[in-house]
Amino acid sequence: MTKTLEAPADAGAAPQDKRRDAAAGRVRRTSWTPRWVAYAQAAPMALVFLLFFVLPLVATFIVSFWNYTEYSIEPAFVTTNYTDVFYGCFSGGSALCTTFATYLSTLKFVAIVWAATLGIGFTVAYFLAFHVRTLPMQITLFMICTIPFWTSNVIRMISWIPLLGRNGLVNETLVSAGLIDTPIEWLLYSDFAVALALIHLYTLFMVVPIFNSMMRIDRSLIEAAYDGGASGFQTLTNVIIPLVKPGILIGSIFVVTIVTGDYLTIGIMGGQQIASVGKVIQTQINFLQFPIAAANAIVLLAVVLLTIWGMLRLVDIRKEL
Amino acid sequence: MQSLAADLELAAVTKAYGDTTAVDRVSLKIPAGTYCCLLGPSGCGKSSTLRMIAGHEFISDGDVMIGNTIVNDLPPAKRGTAMMFQNYALFPHLSVRENVAFSLKMAGTPKAERLSRAEEMLSLVDMGRYGDRLPAQLSGGQQQRVALARALVTNPTVLLLDEPLSALDPFLRIRMRAELKRYQRDFGISFIHVTHSQEEAMALADMVVVMNDGRIEQVGSPREIFNQPKTRFVAQFMGGHNVVSDAGRAYAVRADKVRLLGTVSSDETSSQRATVTDVEYQGMTVHVAMRRSDGTDLLATLAEHEFDRAPVSVGDEVQVGWHASDRHELAA
Numbered sequence: 076m077t078k079t080l081e082a083p084a085d086a087g088a089a090p091q092d093k094r095r096d097a098a099a100g101r102v103r104r105t106s107w108t109p110r111w112v113a114y115a116q117a118a119p120m121a122l123v124f125l126l127f128f129v130l131p132l133v134a135t136f137i138v139s140f141w142n143y144t145e146y147s148i149e150p151a152f153v154t155t156n157y158t159d160v161f162y163g164c165f166s167g168g169s170a171l172c173t174t175f176a177t178y179l180s181t182l183k184f185v186a187i188v189w190a191a192t193l194g195i196g197f198t199v200a201y202f203l204a205f206h207v208r209t210l211p212m213q214i215t216l217f218m219i220c221t222i223p224f225w226t227s228n229v230i231r232m233i234s235w236i237p238l239l240g241r242n243g244l245v246n247e248t249l250v251s252a253g254l255i256d257t258p259i260e261w262l263l264y265s266d267f268a269v270a271l272a273l274i275h276l277y278t279l280f281m282v283v284p285i286f287n288s289m290m291r292i293d294r295s296l297i298e299a300a301y302d303g304g305a306s307g308f309q310t311l312t313n314v315i316i317p318l319v320k321p322g323i324l325i326g327s328i329f330v331v332t333i334v335t336g337d338y339l340t341i342g343i344m345g346g347q348q349i350a351s352v353g354k355v356i357q358t359q360i361n362f363l364q365f366p367i368a369a370a371n372a373i374v375l376l377a378v379v380l381l382t383i384w385g386m387l388r389l390v391d392i393r394k395e396l
Numbered sequence: 397m398q399s400l401a402a403d404l405e406l407a408a409v410t411k412a413y414g415d416t417t418a419v420d421r422v423s424l425k426i427p428a429g430t431y432c433c434l435l436g437p438s439g440c441g442k443s444s445t446l447r448m449i450a451g452h453e454f455i456s457d458g459d460v461m462i463g464n465t466i467v468n469d470l471p472p473a474k475r476g477t478a479m480m481f482q483n484y485a486l487f488p489h490l491s492v493r494e495n496v497a498f499s500l501k502m503a504g505t506p507k508a509e510r511l512s513r514a515e516e517m518l519s520l521v522d523m524g525r526y527g528d529r530l531p532a533q534l535s536g537g538q539q540q541r542v543a544l545a546r547a548l549v550t551n552p553t554v555l556l557l558d559e560p561l562s563a564l565d566p567f568l569r570i571r572m573r574a575e576l577k578r579y580q581r582d583f584g585i586s587f588i589h590v591t592h593s594q595e596e597a598m599a600l601a602d603m604v605v606v607m608n609d610g611r612i613e614q615v616g617s618p619r620e621i622f623n624q625p626k627t628r629f630v631a632q633f634m635g636g637h638n639v640v641s642d643a644g645r646a647y648a649v650r651a652d653k654v655r656l657l658g659t660v661s662s663d664e665t666s667s668q669r670a671t672v673t674d675v676e677y678q679g680m681t682v683h684v685a686m687r688r689s690d691g692t693d694l695l696a697t698l699a700e701h702e703f704d705r706a707p708v709s710v711g712d713e714v715q716v717g718w719h720a721s722d723r724h725e726l727a728a
Contacts, residue, residue, distance in 0.1 A: 298452055299485035303499030303546070304473030313501070317489045 132376075139369035148365055156370035177350045178378070184266075184341070185334045188273045192330050193323065195274070196281025200322075201315075203282075204289035205297075217286070220279055232272055232343045239263040239271075264346030272344040273334055280333070281326035288322030289315070324390045331386070332379050401428035401585045402463035402476065402553040404449065409458035411444045418444040420610035421458065426588065426603065428553075431580050433597035434590045436607035437633065443558060445607070446590045450479045450556045462553060473499065478552035482559045484543035486531035493518065493527035496546045503550075517545040521579070537568045544579065555580075557589040561596060573599055594634050598622065606630050623650075626727050638694050639726070646726040653722035654696035656684065656706065657715035670694060672712045684708060686716060 142151040164172035171179065199220065207213045223231060238244045239262040246258035261267050292315065300310040316323075338353025352375050359368035404426040411419040419441040426432045434442040447453035449460055451472040459466050467475045478499075486495050493514045494501075500510035518524050521541040531539055540560065547555055560576065561569045577600055580587045591597055597604050598618040606613045606621060606629075614626045625631035631639050631648035638649045670686035673693075682703040684696045694716060708714055 293483070293485065295481045295483060295485040296487060299479075299481055299487070300498070300502075302450065302452070302472045302479045304471070304502045304550075305498075306502075309502055313498075314487060 135369045135372055138366055139373050141366040141369075143364055143366045148363075156367045157374075159367055160370050160374055173350075173355075174374075177352055177355060180350055181335060181352055184270060184273060184337075185331055187270045188277065188334050189327060189330050191270070191274045192278045192281040193327065195278050196285055196326060197319075197323070199278070199282050200286035200289055200319075203286055204292075220282055223275070224279065228276065228339065229343070231276065232340060235268065235272060235344065236263060239268060264344070264348065266345070266349065268344040269341050269349060272340050273337065276340065277330050277333060280329040281323075284325040284329075285319055285322040288319040292318050320390050324386060328383055328386060331382055335379050335382070336375065403428050403461075404554055404586060404588070405459075405461040406445070406449070407459045407461065409445065409448060409460060410456045411441070411448060411453060412456040417610055419448070422607075422610075422612055423458075424605060424612065424615065426586055428586060429584050430586045430602050431577065431600055432586065432588045432603045432605060433601035434588065434605050434607060435592070435594060435597040435633075436613075437592060440607045441610040442590045442592075442605075442607045446479075446556050446558055446588060449554070449588065450477055451475055452479070473502075473550070476553040477556055478547035478550055478554075479556045479558065480540075480543050480547045480560050483563060484531075484539045486539060486542060486546070488531055490530075491527065492523065492529050492531065492534070492542050495531065495542060496549055498546065499550050513549060514545075517549045518542070520548075521545045536564050537572055540564070540572055541575075544576075548579075548583065552585065554586045554588060555583075557587060559590055559592070561591070561593075569596075576600065606633065608633070624724055628726050631726060636697070638692075640688075640692055640694070640723075647723040648726055649718050649723045651683075651695045651697040652681075653718050654694060655717050656696060656698070656708065657717055668716050670714055670716050672708050672710055672714060675709060686714065688716070 138148075139156055140152045140154065142149045142153050142155070160174055162172060162174075164175055203213055203216055207216060236243070240246070241258045241260070241263070243263070245262060246255075249255045250258065296314055296318075297310060300314045305313060336353055338351045338357060341349050341351040342354055352371065356368045356371045356375070359365075359371065406422055406424040408421040408423055409419060410417065410421050422441070422445055434445060436442045444453060448455050451467070451470060455468050460468055462475055462477070472479065486492075487498065490498065493511060496514035496517050497505075497510040500513060501507075505513070515524065515527060518527055521544055523538060523541050523545065526534065526538065526542075531542065534542065540563075543560075557576070561572055564572060573596060576587065576589070589597075589600060598621075601618055603615065604618050604621045605615050608629050614621055614630045616624075621630065622634055622636075625634060625637065625648050628639050628646055628648075631637040636651050638651060638654060640647050640649060668688070670688045672684060673687050674683075674685035676683040676685075679700075681697050681699055684698060684703070686694045686696065688694055696716065
């Protein structure tokens, strides 16, 4: 939008500048830093992106059209991998095809985890931003929020097992307290366990951007709302939530994309019994069926990109940043 | 909602933060329809006083009365006050019209009604054409008018302004100053305006309250405050005064009443002898700074033609004097 508006202006200005430069007989210096320095500073990240992100992605995209048999992979251009991914999906049968069922299961986790992390994340960020008065205290409490991230993902998941297992701490306590007779089975290796672990892992991704947005709200706006007769709840819905929308959006993008592609947590906490797209891809790679794994990966990527696109439509993030 | 102007009274209002007292037993009566300026240096308690009247700060001790009601424990909207914030505090995500309609929306006024009322207020402050804009698309002066419209939309009995002109450039400040005064006259309600600029207070106020160190130093009309400052602090803060002590008593002498009686030879010993330390040309006037032989600094403001009759320059010895009737005794 802005590009199209600026383009004619640029086009109009450029020849004029050139004439002036030509008249002066030399190019005017605009900065003391040589131009290549800026490129040199961006180069390492650009190189990493190119080598380890763009190239593999292009390779994946190409391989997704290759042919494969039980014992070989052949360069080709066939769409059979994609038709295999969606096998039975559009035949009109009453049962869902494997791919749709898997995506639906993932979508369920995305919805649960997004709602829970948003709720918890917003509350924690609100507490940190509006109730904690001093900056040192805010920093301290913020550091406490990050403590779970000091250990690895896998260790954090494994440590749920002694807590939630059949003979884990929770069940033992409930049984000895006489609240239940037999241990609860669904605490571990279940949808519940998966959702719990995901929420625990990713709430911070919601807290950080929302907290950041809240800290940028001018405190006098809250007073102005109060002066205008707004109750606490009205201030929340009419002033705070609209102003932290960009933070909510960024946090949501983090959580939704991470959960959509997650298979480790779903695998471990689901006792390898719950399907996920990542798990499907991993299995296919184990069987050296690279082309169909690649096709699945491309579909997953497309789904994630579509989701982000949809979310960006809801909030104009460029305007807010 | 009542739209009648009401008297405002502070009775020994105190604000304490832990051990420090920001406002110390301030008592003040502001009649309905008064333009009142709370004037003082930063940290004197003028903003805390305003915020206690507004209901944005709890009162540690004492009472605030508006009309016949003690409003200590009422929220701002129930007090009939409205506040205009220093940086205007317009909601950046709402259009100008929605900003003005905000408090009506909070009160549950139907959409069509509140928007037409907002439109009405906007045209009153000459901003009718800007209803659809966002605050960020307005200039400082326009933002201030919107803030004013937003504050006045609820028909407050008292409007509270926290350093409303400090964010504007000098030219705009003088123009908006005149507008504020005009709106106060038009609406007929009390404006209580916090400022640290004595010039602003003198230009606007019917009633100036000079504050220092959490206390009121003097209350009066701008003329009273300027011509009869009660204390050394008031004389010095209002500016344009020389504070001199003679025989153990302190006097204030307006700088434009100080006369230079011509250069004198150095052998003359007079207590009124002074050395010129600085000469500043100001256009219509010339400021001559002097140091008297007893160490007191003096300032004389002379009309240009008066200065030209007997020009002095830095280092000159001069004789200074003033009529006895032009000096005003200070209490402290």
